[in-house]
Amino acid sequence: MELYQDLKGQEPAWCPGCGNFAIREALIKAVMALGLAPKDFVIVSGIGQGAKMPHYLRCNTFNGLHGRSLPVATGLKIANHNLTVIAEAGDGDIYGEGGNHLIHTMRRNPNITLLVHNNQIYGLTKGQASPTSVPQLKTKTQPFGILSESLNPMALAVAMNASFVARGFAGDVEGLKNLMVEAVQHRGFSLLDILQPCVTFNKVNTYSWYRERVYYLKDHDPQDRIKAFEKALEWGDRIPLGIIYINKRPCFEDRIPVLKKGPLVLQGFELDKVKNQIFK
Amino acid sequence: MDISIRVGGEAGQGIQSIGELLLKLFSRMGFWIFSHQDYMSRIRGGNNFYQVRIADRPIHSSKQKIELLLALNQETVLLWKDDLTQDGLILLEKSGDPPEPSSKQLHVPFTSLAKEAGSPIYANTVATGSLLGMLGFSLNGLEDVVKDSFSKKGQTIADQNWKAFELGYQYAKRECLACSFKISQPDYSKRMILSGNEAIAWGAILSGVKFYSAYPMTPSTGILNHLAANAERFGLVVEQAEDEIAAINMALGASFGGVRAMTGSSGGGFALMVEGLSLAAMTETPIVIAEVQRPGPATGLPTRTEQADLLFVLFAGHGEFPRVCFAPGNPEQAIYLTNKAFDLAERFQIPCFIISDQYLADSTWSLKEIDWDKLVYRDFRVREGDHNYKRHKITPDGVSPLAIPGLIEGTVVTDSDEHDEEGHIIESASIRTQMVEKRLYKKLPHIKKEISAPSYYGPKAPKLLLVGWGSTLGVLLDVTEDLNKTIPTGLVHFSELWPFPEIRGCEAWEAIQRAEIKIGVENNASGQFAWLLKAETGMSLDKLILRYDGRPFYSDRLREELDGALSRP
Numbered sequence: 001m002e003l004y005q006d007l008k009g010q011e012p013a014w015c016p017g018c019g020n021f022a023i024r025e026a027l028i029k030a031v032m033a034l035g036l037a038p039k040d041f042v043i044v045s046g047i048g049q050g051a052k053m054p055h056y057l058r059c060n061t062f063n064g065l066h067g068r069s070l071p072v073a074t075g076l077k078i079a080n081h082n083l084t085v086i087a088e089a090g091d092g093d094i095y096g097e098g099g100n101h102l103i104h105t106m107r108r109n110p111n112i113t114l115l116v117h118n119n120q121i122y123g124l125t126k127g128q129a130s131p132t133s134v135p136q137l138k139t140k141t142q143p144f145g146i147l148s149e150s151l152n153p154m155a156l157a158v159a160m161n162a163s164f165v166a167r168g169f170a171g172d173v174e175g176l177k178n179l180m181v182e183a184v185q186h187r188g189f190s191l192l193d194i195l196q197p198c199v200t201f202n203k204v205n206t207y208s209w210y211r212e213r214v215y216y217l218k219d220h221d222p223q224d225r226i227k228a229f230e231k232a233l234e235w236g237d238r239i240p241l242g243i244i245y246i247n248k249r250p251c252f253e254d255r256i257p258v259l260k261k262g263p264l265v266l267q268g269f270e271l272d273k274v275k276n277q278i279f280k
Numbered sequence: 281m282d283i284s285i286r287v288g289g290e291a292g293q294g295i296q297s298i299g300e301l302l303l304k305l306f307s308r309m310g311f312w313i314f315s316h317q318d319y320m321s322r323i324r325g326g327n328n329f330y331q332v333r334i335a336d337r338p339i340h341s342s343k344q345k346i347e348l349l350l351a352l353n354q355e356t357v358l359l360w361k362d363d364l365t366q367d368g369l370i371l372l373e374k375s376g377d378p379p380e381p382s383s384k385q386l387h388v389p390f391t392s393l394a395k396e397a398g399s400p401i402y403a404n405t406v407a408t409g410s411l412l413g414m415l416g417f418s419l420n421g422l423e424d425v426v427k428d429s430f431s432k433k434g435q436t437i438a439d440q441n442w443k444a445f446e447l448g449y450q451y452a453k454r455e456c457l458a459c460s461f462k463i464s465q466p467d468y469s470k471r472m473i474l475s476g477n478e479a480i481a482w483g484a485i486l487s488g489v490k491f492y493s494a495y496p497m498t499p500s501t502g503i504l505n506h507l508a509a510n511a512e513r514f515g516l517v518v519e520q521a522e523d524e525i526a527a528i529n530m531a532l533g534a535s536f537g538g539v540r541a542m543t544g545s546s547g548g549g550f551a552l553m554v555e556g557l558s559l560a561a562m563t564e565t566p567i568v569i570a571e572v573q574r575p576g577p578a579t580g581l582p583t584r585t586e587q588a589d590l591l592f593v594l595f596a597g598h599g600e601f602p603r604v605c606f607a608p609g610n611p612e613q614a615i616y617l618t619n620k621a622f623d624l625a626e627r628f629q630i631p632c633f634i635i636s637d638q639y640l641a642d643s644t645w646s647l648k649e650i651d652w653d654k655l656v657y658r659d660f661r662v663r664e665g666d667h668n669y670k671r672h673k674i675t676p677d678g679v680s681p682l683a684i685p686g687l688i689e690g691t692v693v694t695d696s697d698e699h700d701e702e703g704h705i706i707e708s709a710s711i712r713t714q715m716v717e718k719r720l721y722k723k724l725p726h727i728k729k730e731i732s733a734p735s736y737y738g739p740k741a742p743k744l745l746l747v748g749w750g751s752t753l754g755v756l757l758d759v760t761e762d763l764n765k766t767i768p769t770g771l772v773h774f775s776e777l778w779p780f781p782e783i784r785g786c787e788a789w790e791a792i793q794r795a796e797i798k799i800g801v802e803n804n805a806s807g808q809f810a811w812l813l814k815a816e817t818g819m820s821l822d823k824l825i826l827r828y829d830g831r832p833f834y835s836d837r838l839r840e841e842l843d844g845a846l847s848r849p
Contacts, residue, residue: 010704038691044533047696054693055704060685061693062536063705064529065559071526075533075541078491078517083537083686101529104522258515265538265684267515269488271657274514278482 002037004028012056019170019196020049023117024056026173030180031057034084041084044073046098048090048124050117050196067097070105070114074252077110080265081253084184085112092122095131095151105189106162110252113183113190116153119198120205127201137204153193154232158225158245163188165228165245169214170196171207175241182243188251195239210239217242281336281464284343285411288329288360289352291322294404298350299330301408301429303644306334307473308425309417310466314754316342316643316832321498321582327355336466340610340645340754344834347461348414350407369458371410373403386414386456393447398440405441409448414459419449472647476640476751477502479611480544480570483618483634485514486655489568490539493519493530497549498582499638500572504544524549528556528567535565536694538661538684540622544570544634547589548579554596557631561601563694564629564672564680564719568621573637575830584830585638587750587803591812593633594778600716602628602724604731605778607635609753611645613775616654624730626660628723629682635777637803639832640751663687670701674714678722728779733786738770744846745795747821749774749809751832752801758835759842767846770795774809780816792819799845800824803832 007028014020031041043054047066054061060083064072069087077085087094094102094116105114121139122128128141131151138145157165164186168176176194183190195214197207217240221227228245253259261267287298299315306313311334320326331342345365351357351372361370364384374387388410394402405426412419426445430438452459474482481503484492494504508518517534521527524545531541545553550571560567571593575586593605604624608614614636621632662669662683669690673680680701685692693703698715700706738745738760744767748756753773763769770791774781783789792798800810800821805828810821823845827833 039686039689042685052705055695058691060691061695061703062533062563063695063697064532064563065555065696068525068529068556068559071521071529072533072536074519075491075493075530075535076537077533078519078530079534079537079539079541080684080686100522101526104526256517257512258517261515264490264515264517264534265687267490269490269540269657269659271486271488271655274486274488275652275655277513278485 002032004032007031007038007058009054009056009058013052014049015200017199018049019119019198020053020117022170022173023050023115023176023194023196024053026176026180027053027115028057029173029177030184033177033181034184036084041086042076043086043088044069044076045088046090046093048093048117050090051088051093053088067093068101069094070098070101073112074105074108074110077112077253078256078259078264080263081111081259082263086184087112087114089114089116090123091116091118091120091132092130095153099131103160106157106160106191108252109163109189109249111187111189113192115180116191116193117196118153118193119196119202121198121202123198123201134204152232152235153191154244155229157191158229158232161247162191162245163247163249163251164190164243165232166190166192166243167241168192168194169210169241170194171210171214175216179242186246188249213237213239214241215239217244222246223248281462282333282339283335283348283415283461284331284333284346285348285350286329286331286346286360286363287350287352288327288356290325291320291328292324293352295328295330295352298404298408299332301426302332302411303473304425304429305412305422306332307471307646308421310469311335312338312466312471312646313473314339314342314643314645316639318831319583327359329356329360336464338646339758341758341835342832344837348411350411352407367460369414369456371407371414371452383458386410386452386458388448388451388455390448393451394444397444397447402441402444405444406448409445410452413449413452414456415461416453416459416463419446473644474611474647475502475642475644476608476611476614476636477572477642478506479608479614480618480634480636481506481510483615484542484568484622485510485516486615487619487622488540488657489542489622490516491531491534491541492516492543493521493527494544495521495524495527495549497546499574499641500544500546500549500570502641503570503572524552525556528553528569529559531567532556532560532563532565535567536563536685538687540566540626542568542570544572546572546574547576547592550589550593550596558597558599558601559696560631561597561599561603561719562696565694566625566629566682567631568618568625568634569631570634570636572641573635575828581830583638585803585832586828586830587637587752588805588808588828590635590777590804590808593635594812601719602630602727603778604630604632604727605635606633607750607775607777608640609750609773609775610640612647613753614640615650617775619655623656623658624727626682627658628679628727630723630727635750637751639803645754665690671703672699672715672718673701674718676722677726678718724779731779731781732776733781733783734772734774734788736770736772736788736791738764738791739768740790741794742768742770742791743796744769745791745798746771747798747800747813748802749777752803755833755835755838756801759838762835762839763842780812783817797822797846799842801833801838803827
């Protein structure tokens with residue numbers, strides 16, 4: 001069992017009051033609850049403020065390119081499915097730049113967890129619209145407001161028949177931690193979208209804006225896809241939190257015949273043996 | 281004996297199946313074989329051909345002039361009749377009307393003979409049998425080859441195909457009065473036939489590749505298919521990615537996870553991978569990338585050949601970092617160089633390239649034996665270690681221990697941002713400087729030492745020196761041999777291109793010094809290698825022969841072009 005202090009990494013370089021602090025707190029607690037040692041899990045992240053997370057936690061880390069965390073995480077999971085693989089990204093990162101990878105990772109269904117720090121704005125590049133920004137938002141690059149429809153990640157995921165679809169809120173560390181634990185424990189691809197206020201650039205979706213609207217789902221059957229779709233579409237006066245959809249289906253690694261012999265990284269290679277097999 | 285057979289027709293008519301059956305038949309007979317394909321970017325219609333050249337001595341290229349043309353449609357006759365040699369013949373279907381008498385053509389009723397054998401769908405097998413009959417070969421030992429080719433479809437179909445083959449053979453042998461091919465039975469010895477794409481795939485398997493991800497793109501798709509077909513047998517995972525960006529990132533994820541990983545594409549797909557290439561460099565994650573060129577820009581000529589991505593591959597990627605680029609000249613070199621690419625990629629934690637092209641990818645060569653001693657497998661991964669591990673530790677040669685996450689006690693951390701020895705983000709000027717020097721300056725001299733000098737073929741003191749790289753090796757060898765009958769000719773061929781090899785003092789050096797005229801031969805429009813050669817060595821070539829119509833060089837045509845170039849001042 002790792003101690004809280006042992007899991008903390010470097011001191012974060014986030015703005016004071018940033019929702020990312022709560023996400024980090026929830027993640028450390030989730031890792032403790034899951035009983036994971038730093039060597040046993042990997043955080044693969046993209047680029048953005050949220051994607052800096054693995055530096056602020058003690059863990060194996062592949063902090064790659066903007067939008068590209070999921071293919072890296074998928075390749076890594078195929079190489080060693082004994083590792084717990086968590087991908088972390090922001091809304092611009094995974095719903096914008098990496099949108100195609102998200103769609104196809106949901107199809108593929110590797111046993112990895114994606115945590116999306118969704119603050120509905122670009123933080124690292126200082127306040128441009130993201131795919132989840134609300135239409136009325138005016139920014140330096142969108143002075144007339146945002147002309148495109150907002151992307152609804154929950155509805156997209158239910159439509160894609162993703163394996164695990166949930167929403168959390170950075171304003172509730174304990175609830176978020178519980179969702180993270182469930183997302184990691186779910187066997188298959190888990191999408192946990194986390195509503196996260198950006199105190200510097202998003203003056204619309206603030207802590208109080210979210211607090212007035214969010215509620216945890218009760219008596220909801222996440223295996224009912226139609227109901228799940230209804231909940232996924234709910235946004236505005238009321239925003240549901242919790243597990244929206246669960247689709248129990250075999251995960252990607254379990255369906256690859258070669259991996260039945262154990263993790264790829266532990267399957268050795270002997271040149272002489274292969275030599276004799278080829279060109280006999 | 282040296283005979284070229286061209287099988288032409290529309291896409292979808294079974295040209296490739298005929299070509300592949302011919303390869304198997306001639307290979308069983310013990311001939312040296314070279315084949316190449318010329319096909320359009322379509323599934324039906326158009327005009328494609330498959331060309332097979334057989335000889336009783338090693339051959340390395342195709343010729344423009346052919347002895348036999350199997351025309352599956354009339355357009356093929358019109359397109360290629362002028363390529364026939366003086367004794368050349370066209371084989372085609374005998375239809376209802378009596379054919380116009382022509383001593384150049386043999387008409388065989390493919391379909392009715394096929395029906396006699398059991399089904400009209402065996403018409404191509406009748407045609408293949410007819411080709412063998414025209415050439416006058418014995419059918420000894422060929423029954424198994426034909427039957428094996430159809431064995432998957434059941435015993436009856438295999439038997440009926442053999443019957444169809446025999447009927448075609450006998451008809452042609454009986455009716456072809458103009459057939460007068462000089463046939464020699466070769467000195468039989470077992471040989472493999474291998475295409476460039478297959479060779480790269482086998483090279484990867486022989487290097488312990490465990491993960492290959494790619495997005496289908498002609499002409500690189502063969503590598504993906506060959507690896508997928510062999511995945512279960514050799515314990516590797518092959519994944520078709522959603523795009524080339526995902527393909528390279530998946531391969532990097534797998535490599536970070538501790539297994540040997542590779543990706544491949546053609547120019548347009550590699551263009552999408554360039555961001556990931558830079559990521560490989562920054563995170564020092566080993567990767568092997570095959571770039572199977574086709575003519576560009578943009579979609580270009582999807583199914584045709586060119587050597588125009590050389591400088592793109594050499595200089596792709598933002599930022600400064602080392603890489604290795606190999607360009608094999610034939611499937612044999614492709615096996616060894618793919619193996620070497622895996623070894624160097626893991627040893628130096630860098631991207632290594634195999635540059636091929638459609639001509640090499642889809643052509644097949646006869647191969648004597650694999651020199652197993654040339655293959656290496658050295659595992660550079662660190663599988664045990666304590667908490668003090670630093671992924672990007674500064675060392676005298678710039679190479680940090682390459683640990684596998686999850687297997688060591690410590691954590692493995694890397695970043696696409698500039699990072700410190702532990703792998704965490706930094707912006708410090710001094711650490712940045714150290715890291716650039718580690719990745720580039722410190723590794724580079726050690727990488728350079730591993731790069732072999734160009735190969736030299738020919739006399740010590742040639743008058744004429746040909747210079748080429750990559751897939752033109754075969755055609756240049758054939759032309760060099762031919763030219764030596766009249767003018768002392770040498771060939772310098774580069775297959776290890778980057779870091780640019782040291783040529784001073786190498787075997788070719790004396791020939792380079794003594795040659796009176798140096799001619800570069802490249803399948804591109806700007807002489808990219810000639811430019812590189814000049815930039816790296818100061819050496820200028822006197823003339824360039826460039827081909828950029830999307831077609832490969834033929835040895836007979838190239839010979840004519842060289843004669844032309846030599847006769848001009």
